[in-house]
Amino acid sequence: MTLRVLTLSFALAALLPAAPSCAAMTAPTLLTWADLTRRPRPQPDATLDYGDDRMQKVDLWLPRGKGPHRVVVMVHGGCWQTEIADRRLMDWIADDLRRSGVAVWNIDYRGVDRSGGGYPGTFADVAAAADLLTVSAQRYGLDLRHVAAVGHSAGGHLALWLAARPRLPVDSPLHTPRPLRLARVVSLGGLPDLEATAASPDNGCGTDVVAKLVGTGRRDPYADTSIPRLLPLGVPQALVNGREDRIIPYRMATDYVARATAAGDPVTLTTVPMTGHVELIAPETAAWAAAKALLAK
Secondary structure, eight states: OOOEEEESHHHHHTTSOOOSOGGGSOOOOOOOHHHHHTSOOOOOSEEEESSSSTTOEEEEEOOSSSOOBOEEEEEOOSTTOTTTOOGGGGHHHHHHHHHTTOEEEEEOOOOTTSTTOSTTHHHHHHHHHHHHHHHHHHHHTBOOTTOEEEEETHHHHHHHHHHHGGGSOTTSTTOOSSOOOOSEEEEESOOOOHHHHHTOTTSTTOSHHHHHHHOSSOSOTTTTTSGGGGOOOOSOEEEEEETTOSSSOTHHHHHHHHHHHHTTOOEEEEEETTOOSGGGGOTTSHHHHHHHHHHTO
16 A cells, blocks of 8 residues: 655644744754643543452543444553552543543553563553453443544554454464454554564663563564564554654654555555653643544544
8 A cells, every 4th residue: 555644744834933944943842741631630430440450440531412323442651660650640632532532541551570561461461451442332321333543652552452352363372363443543753663672772661671561581572462473453543753852763654654565555654743742641731632543544
């Protein structure tokens, strides 16, 4: 398939005054985590358990009205580590989707730094949390016909992995016969290629965390964990990345798009200028506006 690289650069550039040279331009002021998390926090409509651990929960954000509602599965990042982030980091964009008439299934999971996390626990948690949607949809008026997924940072990898579950090797402990089917996936500053992440000390998560995530002592730890190994997914994929992201190297997006396209998958890359990592999950930004439009397709 032909690669379509989408960019907001030209539209935004038209709104800015001309500069005499690139050297004369000042670096953009990027959002910090505190800029996001110190805001008043919206609350979900319900919290569901899919296990006994305090991280094995799903927050449901329901729009007004009877439904059935379109639904987006949401996966937080945090370098696959519970200590860094949990599902609450996504509260503001979850609320924004709810206000737009879309239900959100915001999942949590045990990170590699928590008992039971790592391989296979982190992946098994994400799978169980997603599959809980299939048995809860009728109760909450959720439409399962066109479920989309969105993930941020490490959650971008996990959201893509949810779409890849039908491709898991049958001898993998992560294989299930009837996983939740996704209509599309949007990855926000994600790390889809775990092998490339493990070989890239400049990524903001470091390299040691990958070994904890994929497991050690296995013959091929990437066969059922890293997205390029599972291509083609057969699901439309959209990547949204900030050009000034200091946590996730931009090549992580371009390299993955090239591989997914070569495998025959429908994939796009939206590059947002003057945007870092936090802007990707802040509801007022151009990056989130682009992600919402992609989720609505």
